[in-house]
Amino acid sequence: MGNLVLDGVDVVELGRELGTPLYITSRSRLEENIREYRKYFKNADIYYAVKANNNLAIMKIISSRGLGADVFSDGELYLALMGGFKREKILFNGNSKSTEDIVSGIEAGVRFSVDSIDELHAISEIAEEEVEMAFRINPDVSPETHPKIATGLKESKFGIPWEMAERAYEKALKTDHIVPAGIHCHIGSQILSPDPFIEALEKMFDLAIRVEKLGIELDFLDMGGGIGIQYSEEEKAPELKEFSERILDTYEDRLGDLKSEPNLILEPGRSIVGNTTFLLTKVNAVKRAFRNFVAVDAGFNLLMRPAMYGSYHRVVVANRVDETPSETYTIVGPICETGDVLAYDRMLPEVRRGDYVAILDTGAYGFSMSSQYNGRRRCAEVLVDNGRWWIIRERESYADLVGRQIIPPGI
Numbered sequence: 503m504g505n506l507v508l509d510g511v512d513v514v515e516l517g518r519e520l521g522t523p524l525y526i527t528s529r530s531r532l533e534e535n536i537r538e539y540r541k542y543f544k545n546a547d548i549y550y551a552v553k554a555n556n557n558l559a560i561m562k563i564i565s566s567r568g569l570g571a572d573v574f575s576d577g578e579l580y581l582a583l584m585g586g587f588k589r590e591k592i593l594f595n596g597n598s599k600s601t602e603d604i605v606s607g608i609e610a611g612v613r614f615s616v617d618s619i620d621e622l623h624a625i626s627e628i629a630e631e632e633v634e635m636a637f638r639i640n641p642d643v644s645p646e647t648h649p650k651i652a653t654g655l656k657e658s659k660f661g662i663p664w665e666m667a668e669r670a671y672e673k674a675l676k677t678d679h680i681v682p683a684g685i686h687c688h689i690g691s692q693i694l695s696p697d698p699f700i701e702a703l704e705k706m707f708d709l710a711i712r713v714e715k716l717g718i719e720l721d722f723l724d725m726g727g728g729i730g731i732q733y734s735e736e737e738k739a740p741e742l743k744e745f746s747e748r749i750l751d752t753y754e755d756r757l758g759d760l761k762s763e764p765n766l767i768l769e770p771g772r773s774i775v776g777n778t779t780f781l782l783t784k785v786n787a788v789k790r791a792f793r794n795f796v797a798v799d800a801g802f803n804l805l806m807r808p809a810m811y812g813s814y815h816r817v818v819v820a821n822r823v824d825e826t827p828s829e830t831y832t833i834v835g836p837i838c839e840t841g842d843v844l845a846y847d848r849m850l851p852e853v854r855r856g857d858y859v860a861i862l863d864t865g866a867y868g869f870s871m872s873s874q875y876n877g878r879r880r881c882a883e884v885l886v887d888n889g890r891w892w893i894i895r896e897r898e899s900y901a902d903l904v905g906r907q908i909i910p911p912g913i
């Protein structure tokens with residue numbers, strides 16, 4: 503039979519039984535990704551970036567393997583705690599923390615990554631006891647050599663500018679309730695070479711030396727997330743082993759420059775969950791027009807990445823995996839927007855209404871960026887594991903579309 507299988511489960515059968523669209527996640531692949539991180543970054547702390555995928559079952563698997571969490575809002579903090587992450591291993595990030603965010607972080611007793619002096623003062627005013635923190639530093643890694651890095655450049659909204667970092671730590675030292683304990687940076691996402699990480703890490707150590715001279719003992723250096731995964735056939739799959747060797751070599755080399763022995767923290771999101779998941783969709787119509795359009799039942803309401811970033815995902819006709827590609831098709835969603843395209847010009851076997859199309863590598867920034875636009879209910883999520891499966895999130899109901907809306911009297 504020419505059906506696509508994930509972790510021992512025929513995904514077409516699953517689609518027939520549960521309906522589509524459907525996010526289907528492989529437990530073994532997730533466990534394998536976690537195992538690799540633990541193996542290659544043995545002495546480092548791995549803080550999973552919750553924003554990539556905040557499904558509770560998935561987070562439970564990750565937290566139960568000893569990983570910590572990187573959260574970006576009070577809501578993500580709540581989800582991370584529900585997902586089993588320990589407060590000692592949670593870092594509260596974010597460039598625009600509300601009073602509510604700060605209060606929830608202090609109440610949970612987590613550490614903060616502070617993005618501005620304004621935030622530093624806000625935390626100091628709200629806190630009644632000591633709060634451990636790092637500044638998020640913008641290391642300004644060179645855009646010429648690394649053009650795709652979006653968050654670690656001078657222009658980015660994130661972090662304390664490199665030149666002002668030392669002054670910021672000086673201030674932190676003198677601020678009530680604030681205990682500077684680390685340095686944090688995050689240079690971007692889907693990075694396929696270790697080079698920019700090495701550049702950022704070198705800069706973090708240069709800063710660490712100066713920060714120590716202020717009398718600060720450093721407990722951690724957190725170099726963020728961003729290690730990429732293979733999305734396309736042409737792309738070379740980044741080897742975690744290579745990243746770890748380069749990063750750990752530099753780390754151990756430079757550790758001798760410091761008096762303290764800070765722990766290394768990494769915050770992977772995409773490289774933990776990205777390749778674990780298929781988005782299974784069903785074909786509603788095939789139309790021969792300017793392009794050969796295949797209209798499926800999921801669009802940017804469920805997978806924002808192609809429309810938002812022009813990102814590439816491999817596409818498979820899930821019930822025809824043994825047929826040879828014969829034509830070029832463009833996969834579009836059901837949303838009332840021209841930009842609702844999941845994949846352009848793919849060679850696929852002949853596609854018909856009722857076929858199933860799987861969009862691969864959708865475990866990161868897939869469901870977590872979904873919306874109800876066009877009155878589309880969010881789909882279900884399923885975990886598959888060695889021939890067995892579990893629904894880990896039910897499809898939304900029509901009542902979920904009405905949500906918490908209130909119609910005032912007299913209308």
Ligand SMILES: *Cc1c(COP(=O)(O)O)cnc(C)c1O
Binds near residue numbers: 572690691692728
């Ligand atoms: C998004 C984010 C991450 C995770 O990035 P990936 O590319 O998914 O690994 C880690 N740290 C911070 C601060 C982030 O904003």
